[in-house]
Amino acid sequence: MSDTDGERPSRPHAASLEPALVIGLGASAGGITALKHFFSNARHDSGVLVALDEQDRARWDKDQLAEGRAWLARAVARRSLGPYVIQAAIGDLHTRQPRDWAQIAVLYELLHQQTKSPVVALNRAVAVAETDGPQAALTLLDDLPLESYPYYHSTRGELLRRIGRPADARAAFARALELTHSDPERRLLERRIAETTEATRER
Numbered sequence: 001m002s003d004t005d006g007e008r009p010s011r012p013h014a015a016s017l018e019p020a021l022v023i024g025l026g027a028s029a030g031g032i033t034a035l036k037h038f039f040s041n042a043r044h045d046s047g048v049l050v051a052l053d054e055q056d057r058a059r060w061d062k063d064q065l066a067e068g069r070a071w072l073a074r075a076v077a078r079r080s081l082g083p084y085v086i087q088a089a090i091g092d093l094h095t096r097q098p099r100d101w102a103q104i105a106v107l108y109e110l111l112h113q114q115t116k117s118p119v120v121a122l123n124r125a126v127a128v129a130e131t132d133g134p135q136a137a138l139t140l141l142d143d144l145p146l147e148s149y150p151y152y153h154s155t156r157g158e159l160l161r162r163i164g165r166p167a168d169a170r171a172a173f174a175r176a177l178e179l180t181h182s183d184p185e186r187r188l189l190e191r192r193i194a195e196t197t198e199a200t201r202e203r
Helices: 029-037 062-077 083-094 101-115 118-132 134-141 150-162 166-179 183-202
Strands: none
Touching (some): 118 134, 150 183
16 A cells, blocks of 8 residues: 655555555654554455455564554654644554544544645545545545546545445446556446446346
8 A cells, every 4th residue: 555656645456445654754653663563464355455454464464563552652742733744643543443534534524734735535435435435525526636546536436336326337437547557546447437337237
């Protein structure tokens, strides 16, 4: 789950509603180190992208997670709340069950205040979908300038699928597929397109 583009410090996981944990804009070294430790090593299975909720947590490196939390605690203790530290805190919340989506949404709002990034706003909408429902999240996506960003379209596709609009969801997933260059993400999107195509036929 990585992206080194400094202008886009966070991105949603393709074709699912889970914000990825990526290195964004500068803050503390402790936050950077903590963030790196929250990457899961169970993200792929035989070359197929695995959504966070579908991953086998027994395969996660528990020592790595513990070290990441220790780095995060040290960064917070120094009152360092820059973008790296906020993203690390979000990463930590994503590794816990149940996930505190309300707190994740709050942290993304704080991150957006610092970065003004539309991708951060997109990630906040993902969290809002879990607290207030997919329709509320879709409303938040309407004015985001992310037409060329594949994760914008895959997120819209998932939200549209959730509210029972499979034809529109399929079109959004197809647009995301046109824009993505990652083979694992392409395979996941192709699966979503097949699922929504079947759902459209059944209506």
